[in-house]
Amino acid sequence: MGLLEGKLGIVFGVANKRSIAWAIAQAWHREGAKLAFTYQGERLKDNVEELAGTFGADTLILPCDVTSDEQVRNVFGTVKESFGRLDLLLHSVAFAPREALEGDFLNTSREAFRIAHDVSAYSLIGLAREAAPLMDQGGSIVAMSYYGAEKVIPHYNVMGVAKASLEASTRYLAYSLGKRKIRVNCISAGPMNTLAARGIAGFGDMLKHYEAHSPLGRNVEPSELGHTGAFLASDGAAAITGQVLYVDCGYQIMGM
Numbered sequence: 001m002g003l004l005e006g007k008l009g010i011v012f013g014v015a016n017k018r019s020i021a022w023a024i025a026q027a028w029h030r031e032g033a034k035l036a037f038t039y040q041g042e043r044l045k046d047n048v049e050e051l052a053g054t055f056g057a058d059t060l061i062l063p064c065d066v067t068s069d070e071q072v073r074n075v076f077g078t079v080k081e082s083f084g085r086l087d088l089l090l091h092s093v094a095f096a097p098r099e100a101l102e103g104d105f106l107n108t109s110r111e112a113f114r115i116a117h118d119v120s121a122y123s124l125i126g127l128a129r130e131a132a133p134l135m136d137q138g139g140s141i142v143a144m145s146y147y148g149a150e151k152v153i154p155h156y157n158v159m160g161v162a163k164a165s166l167e168a169s170t171r172y173l174a175y176s177l178g179k180r181k182i183r184v185n186c187i188s189a190g191p192m193n194t195l196a197a198r199g200i201a202g203f204g205d206m207l208k209h210y211e212a213h214s215p216l217g218r219n220v221e222p223s224e225l226g227h228t229g230a231f232l233a234s235d236g237a238a239a240i241t242g243q244v245l246y247v248d249c250g251y252q253i254m255g256m
């Protein structure tokens with residue numbers, strides 16, 4: 001029997017087959033969870049339908065720009081009608097204007113700061129608030145973070161500050177939702193070659209740097225993020241909440 005047999009989940013953040021959200025969704029599905037998906041806009045609808053459709057023609061696929069409270073409410077309204085309840089939520093969503101990911105951090109504009117934090121950090125709170133009433137038997141919320149929350153990574157800039165906010169929000173949400181047996185954790189992934197990552201200046205050098213300096217001497221595989229996502233969603237992680245779990249081939253422990 002799969003680790004997540006009978007669980008109902010929703011996945012935010014599939015853009016294409018390279019998306020971390022897709023790697024984790026595949027693992028959740030393999031372990032027996034029934035999943036709903038959202039896509040950011042019409043541009044990504046076909047991609048998500050093609051991928052999520054492989055889990056069954058009746059897979060629930062809904063539009064959701066996380067900066068719209070109305071779209072978020074509609075998503076959870078439809079999930080309530082279709083599923084009745086919910087166990088799992090994956091937040092794998094981030095965005096910052098491209099110019100904020102290449103220049104000097106000192107030049108971060110108020111607008112770039114606002115957008116990065118709205119899309120990449122506040123959205124976790126907005127989604128958790130709507131999901132919580134449906135998680136009536138407890139639940140697991142998993143969000144994706146990166147080491148730039150903790151240390152300076154050149155070019156990561158305002159996204160690092162937004163990830164710090166996401167990680168702090170994870171802790172406050174874990175406290176807020178703990179009595180309802182809803183756990184909230186982050187996976188801090190090593191660099192993966194995805195659409196979002198290609199927006200970061202010098203991303204190719206990051207991959208090489210991790211290969212050269214991480215204890216395991218390589219980069220992370222998408223399937224490995226899937227396994228960790230399945231673990232955090234499972235009862236094996238029943239006493240784990242408010243944590244940031246590094247899945248980065250050990251890079252985070254290195255001082256030199």
Ligand SMILES: NC(=O)c1ccc[n+]([C@@H]2O[C@H](COP(=O)([O-])OP(=O)(O)OC[C@H]3O[C@@H](n4cnc5c(N)ncnc54)[C@H](O)[C@@H]3O)[C@@H](O)[C@H]2O)c1
Nearest residue numbers: 013014015019020040065066093094144191192194195196
């Ligand atoms: N790729 C990496 O190296 C890496 C490392 C650590 C953490 N992460 C994090 O993993 C998560 C997923 O990114 P990815 O690398 O899989 O890239 P991706 O481009 O495949 O996924 C990013 C997703 O965010 C969605 N998104 C952006 N703005 C949105 C909005 N307003 N409303 C709804 N959705 C929106 C996009 O549609 C896309 O599906 C992000 O939080 C990212 O910061 C990525």
